[in-house]
Amino acid sequence: MDKPHITLTSYVSGFILSVSLTFFAYWAATSPSFESKSALGIIIVLAFLQLVAQLVFFLHLGKESKPRLGLFIFGTAVIGISILVFGSLWIMNHLNYRMSPADMNSFIVKNEGISQ
C-alpha cells in the first residue's frame, strides 16, 4: 500500500461532502415529514455514502498502485463483517421467534394461521 500524492481538494471535498451528508441524515431522522420506514432507509443509505466518501477522499483507498493490496484486504474485511453482522441478526431474530414466551406463542399461532 503506497502513499499516494494527497491534495487539498481531496480533503476539502471529503469534508464538505461528509458534513452535508451528516446534516441531511440528521434532518431525515428528525423531520416529521418522513415515515419511519423511509427515514430509516434514507439514513442507512446516507451512512454508506459517507463511508464511501471518506474512504475515497480521506483514506485515499483505491488510489494506490497495482497490486491494490489495501483495497483487497478491505474487501475481505467487508465480506467477513457482512457475514458476522447479518448472520448474528438473522440467528438472534430466529431465536427470539422460536424460543418466545407464552404470549408471543399465541401471537405466532395467530400470525401463521395455525389453530391450536
Add this chain to the structure above:
Amino acid sequence: MNEIEEKNNIITLGFWIYLMTDLVMFSVVFSTYAVLHNSTFGGPSSQDLFQLPFVLKETLILLTSSFTMGLAMLAVQSRKAKSAVAWLAVTGILGATFLTMEMSEFAGLIRDGASYTRSAFLSSYFALVGTHGLHIAVGLLWIVIMICIILRRGLSPSTSRKLTLLSLFCHFLDIVWIFIFTMVYLMGTMH
C-alpha cells in the same frame, strides 16, 4: 522504487491489516448492540436517553478533527514542520473536546441511574461507544507523542511514515463514528 519506500509501503500495509481486524472487532460490538438494543429490562430506552443536538455537535467536532488531520498530512507532504505541528495540535484539541463531551454524556447517564449495569441495552451501548472512546484516547496520546517527536527531530522520513499511520487511524475512527451516529443515535431516537 527505493528501499526505504518499499519498507514504508510494507509497514503501511501491515497497519492497514490491523485497522481492518479492528473493524471486525467493532462489527462484533455493533452486532451485539443491534441484537440487544430493545432489551431494556424495564429501564430507560434509547428514546428516553439520547439527545440528538448534543450528538450532532460531537459528530461535527470529530469530522472537523479528521479534516484537520488531513491538513496536517498536507503540511507533512510539503515539509512544513511548524504548520504540521499546529494542525496536529488543533486535531488533538478537537479530539479532546469530543472525548470530554462523551465522558460527560456517560457521567450524566450513570448519574440518572442509566449505567451499564441497568440493562442489556445499556451494557451493549456502553461497550460500543466506550470502545470507540478508548480508541480516541489512544489516538490523542499518539498525537501528543508525534508532536514531541516532530519538535525534537523534525520531519524525518520515519516520522512522516508514523504520521501517515496516525492519519489512517484518525480517519478510521471517524468512519466508525458515522455508524455509531447512524445506528445508535439516529435510529435509536426515531419514532
